[in-house]
Amino acid sequence: MPKTYRIAVIPGDHIGPEVIGAGLTVLHALEDRGVCCFQFETFPWGAGHFLETGRAAPEDVAERLRPFDAIYFGAHGRPGEVPDRISSRQLMHPIRKGLDLYVNLRPARLWPGVQSPLKDPGEIDLVVVRENTEGEYSGIGGQLHVGTANELAILSTVVTRRGAERLMRFAFDLARKRRKYVHCVTKSNALALVMQLWDDTFCRVAADYPDVRTSQSHVDAMSMYVITRPATFDVVVATNLMGDIVSDEAAAVTGSIGLAASANLDPERRGPSLFEPIHGSAPDIAGKGVANPLATIGAAALMLDWLGEAEAAQRVQHAIEAVLSDGRVRTPDLGGSASTDDMTRAVIGCLGE
Numbered sequence: 001m002p003k004t005y006r007i008a009v010i011p012g013d014h015i016g017p018e019v020i021g022a023g024l025t026v027l028h029a030l031e032d033r034g035v036c037c038f039q040f041e042t043f044p045w046g047a048g049h050f051l052e053t054g055r056a057a058p059e060d061v062a063e064r065l066r067p068f069d070a071i072y073f074g075a076h077g078r079p080g081e082v083p084d085r086i087s088s089r090q091l092m093h094p095i096r097k098g099l100d101l102y103v104n105l106r107p108a109r110l111w112p113g114v115q116s117p118l119k120d121p122g123e124i125d126l127v128v129v130r131e132n133t134e135g136e137y138s139g140i141g142g143q144l145h146v147g148t149a150n151e152l153a154i155l156s157t158v159v160t161r162r163g164a165e166r167l168m169r170f171a172f173d174l175a176r177k178r179r180k181y182v183h184c185v186t187k188s189n190a191l192a193l194v195m196q197l198w199d200d201t202f203c204r205v206a207a208d209y210p211d212v213r214t215s216q217s218h219v220d221a222m223s224m225y226v227i228t229r230p231a232t233f234d235v236v237v238a239t240n241l242m243g244d245i246v247s248d249e250a251a252a253v254t255g256s257i258g259l260a261a262s263a264n265l266d267p268e269r270r271g272p273s274l275f276e277p278i279h280g281s282a283p284d285i286a287g288k289g290v291a292n293p294l295a296t297i298g299a300a301a302l303m304l305d306w307l308g309e310a311e312a313a314q315r316v317q318h319a320i321e322a323v324l325s326d327g328r329v330r331t332p333d334l335g336g337s338a339s340t341d342d343m344t345r346a347v348i349g350c351l352g353e
Contacts, residue, residue, distance in 0.1 A: 001037075001039050002034065002035065002036045002051055003036065003037065003039070004036075004037040004038065005012060005036065005038050005039070005042065005069040005070065005073050005307055006038075006039045006041070006067070006068045006069050007038050007039065007040050007041070007068060007070050007071070007303075008043060008065050008068040008070070008071045008072070008164070008272065009024070009041065009042045009043065009071075009072050009252050010043050010045055010046070010071065010072070010073045010074065010091075011042065011044075011046075012045070012046040012047075012073065012074040012075045012076040012077075012281065013022055013046040013047045013048050013074075013075060013076050013077055013078050013281045013319060014075065014077070014078065014139075014265075014281035014282055014283045014286035014287075015074075015085075015281055015282045015285060015286045015291040016073075016074025016075035016281055017074060017291065018287075018291050018293070019074055019075070019277060019292075019293045019295070019296035019338055019340065020072065020073075020074040020162070020285070020292050020296060022293030022296060022297060022306060022340055022343070022344040023072065023293065023296040023297050023299065023300045024040065024072075025344050025348070026297050026300060026316060026347055026348060027300055029348045029351055030312055030316075030351070033108060033352075035309070035311070035312045035315070035349065036304070036309050036312050039316065040339055041068070041110055042065075042251035043057075043245075045057035045058075045061070045091055046076040046077075046078075046091060046154070047076055047078035047081065047082040047086070047087040047281075048075050048078060050090070051078070051081065051082060051083050051085055053059075053084060054093055055090055056076070056082075056086060056087040056090035056091040057091040057095075057117060057277065060096075061090075061091065061094050061095060061098065062094055062095055062097075062098025062099050064331055065095065065272060066099065066101070066271045066272065067132060067133070069272055070251050070272050070273060070274070070275060070303050070306065071095070071272050071273070071274040071275065071308060071318040072274075072275055072276075072299070072300065072303060073274055073275065073276035073299075074089075074276070074277075074281075074296065075093060075276070075277065075279065075280050075281040075282070076281060077281040077283075078281070078283065079283055080283075082255065087121045089139065090326075093139065094136065095199065095211055095264075095274060096132050096264055096274075097131055097133050097174075097345050099266060099270075099271045099272065099273075100130050100133060100266050100268075100270070100271075101132055101133070101264035101265055101266050101273060101274055102131065102133045102163065102166060102167060102265075102266065102267075103129060103130075103131075103132060103170050103263075103264070103265040103266075104128075104129075104130035104131070104240075104243065104244075104262060104263070104264055104265075105127060105128075105129060105130075105166060105260065105262060105263040105264075105265055105302070106126070106127065106128040106130060106247035106250070106251075106260065106262045106278060107126075107127045107128075107262075107302075108124060108125075108128065108230075108242070108247065108250035108251055108253075108254050108260065109124050109125045110123065110125070110253075110254045110255065110338075111123060111126040111141065111254070111255070111320070111324040111325075112321060112324060112325040113260065113323060113324040113325040113326065113327045114254070114255035114256070114324055114334065115255060115335070116254060116255055116258070116342040117252065117255075118162075118227065118230070120252060120255055121231060121254075121333055121336060122126055122229075122230070122231025122232075123231050124214075124230045124231050124250075124253065124254050125231075125233060126233040126235070126236060126246060126250060127144070127178070127234070127235050127236070128232065128236045128237075128238060128239070128243050128247040128250060129159045129167060129170060129171040129174065129235060129236065129237045130237075130238055130239075130242075130243025130244060130247060131163060131164070131167045131238070131239050131240050131243065132239060132240060132264055132269075133155060133163065133240075133244075134158040134159065134160060134163045134240065135158065135159065135239040136149070136155075136238030136241035136242075137157070137167075137230040137240045137241065137242060138157065138158040138159045138238050139171065140155070140156040140158060140268070140335060141154045141155035141156055141166045142154060143154070143310075152208070156196070156291055157194050157199050158193065159195070159197050159202055159239065160197075161197060162234075164198050164201040164202070165201050165204070166267075167200060167237065168182075168184075168202055168205040168206075168237055169205055169208075170267055171235050171237040172205060172206070172208075172212055172235075172346065173211040174235055175209075175212050175235040176209070176211070176212060178234055178328050179234040180211060180212045180213060180216050180234070180346070181189075181212065181213045181215075181234035181235065182206070182209075182212055182213075182215075182234070182236075182237060182238075183214070183215045183216065183222075183233055183234070183235070183236045183241070184198075184199070184202045184214065184215070184216040184217075184234045184235070184237050184238075185216075185217065185222050185236060185238035185239070185242050185246060186198055186199050186202075186217070186218060186219070187218050187219050187220075187242070188218075189218060193227055195239075198239065199216070202214075202237070203238055205236060206216075218250070219238070219242045219245070219246070222238075222242075223246065223248055223249060226246060226249045226250055226253060226320075227249070229252065229254060230253050231301070232256075247260070247262075247278065248260075248278065250342060251278065255334065256292060256333040256334055257278065257279045257295070257329065257333075258277075258291070258292030258294060258295055258331065258333040258334070259280055259292065259295055259296075259298070260275055260277065260278045260279065260295050260298075260301040261275070261276075261278070261295050261298030261301070261302055262275070262276055262277070262278045262299065262302075263297070263299070263302045263306065264276070265306065271334060272306070273303075273306055274333075275299040275300065275302050275303040275306070276296075276299050276300055277295030277296045277298075278295065279292075279295055285332075289339045289341065290331055290332050290338075290339055290340060291338050291340050292331040292333050292340070293340050293343055293347075294320055294323075294324075294343065294347070295314060297320060297344070298316075298320060301314075301317050301320070302318060304316065306317075315351055315352065317353070319347045319348070319350035319351050319352075322350040323332065323343070325346055328346075329342055329343055329346040331343055
């Protein structure tokens with residue numbers, strides 16, 4: 001009998017429930033094929049929950065999720081109704097920090113059949129390994145004299161040797177399974193104190209991996225390199241904010257952010273890891289049934305792989321590749337007119353028996 005996994009499902013806001021519904025349909029299709037089994041429990045958290053209850057999620061959100069094998073997340077945010085910082089600070093950040101999901105893994109691949117906005121992109125296949133619990137999103141700071149001409153806001157960037165080293169070792173270990181190349185993103189010419197520690201840690205870790213090639217650039221240069229030569233990168237390691245920006249840029253040059261899946265990982269496996277698309281809640285297309293579900297389905301493949309279901313993960317990845325290579329089913333972000341359901345059915349049709 002296949003193993004049964006307990007999955008916490010957080011659909012979230014706007015297109016979140018739509019794309020999560022598509023992902024769950026694919027996972028149920030795997031169940032029907034006898035590949036693996038799931039026990040899902042859905043939680044209503046997000047900006048909409050804040051409007052109803054005054055909180056985006058319970059204060060003990062991390063502890064409520066700890067018993068699960070994995071967390072499957074849609075998207076959060078209702079711009080214009082709830083400030084984005086509220087759902088981030090009451091939902092996503094407490095989960096990442098409370099469960100110590102210190103690796104944010106963001107693959108960026110130019111799939112066969114997908115058109116890049118770049119004239120000559122080459123074969124893009126990189127992974128951004130983003131620090132996920134400290135850095136520029138530390139949350140340490142405050143405001144003074146709010147509403148006056150002397151209003152002041154301070155937010156501290158936090159880099160610790162432990163936090164940087166554990167992330168970088170994950171990146172180097174990953175590179176050894178890929179093309180043995182790690183590029184480090186920094187900004188130590190301007191952020192001299194915190195990024196000097198980041199750079200020094202990178203050099204110390206790199207010395208333990210003599211078989212892995214390394215390079216380094218400031219984040220402003222890296223933003224140009226992702227556009228001018230994205231195919232030259234393999235594994236990219238970056239702080240929280242810098243990794244966030246670079247990975248979104250990488251998603252854009254690979255054809256659509258609607259294809260970009262991500263994983264929030266605790267490599268020590270002390271609790272569940274979280275899997276999600278990176279595209280946000282997209283209120284402009286919510287309810288129209290045209291959101292591209294492939295990022296969320298791809299996140300399900302990352303989840304399956306993390307759970308040890310490598311064959312199931314490969315079947316989902318191969319199905320995504322087959323649909324994109326075929327080219328007949330395209331959601332609007334890819335230049336077509338297919339619906340979310342059309343794309344989901346196409347993926348299931350390529351899963352095989």
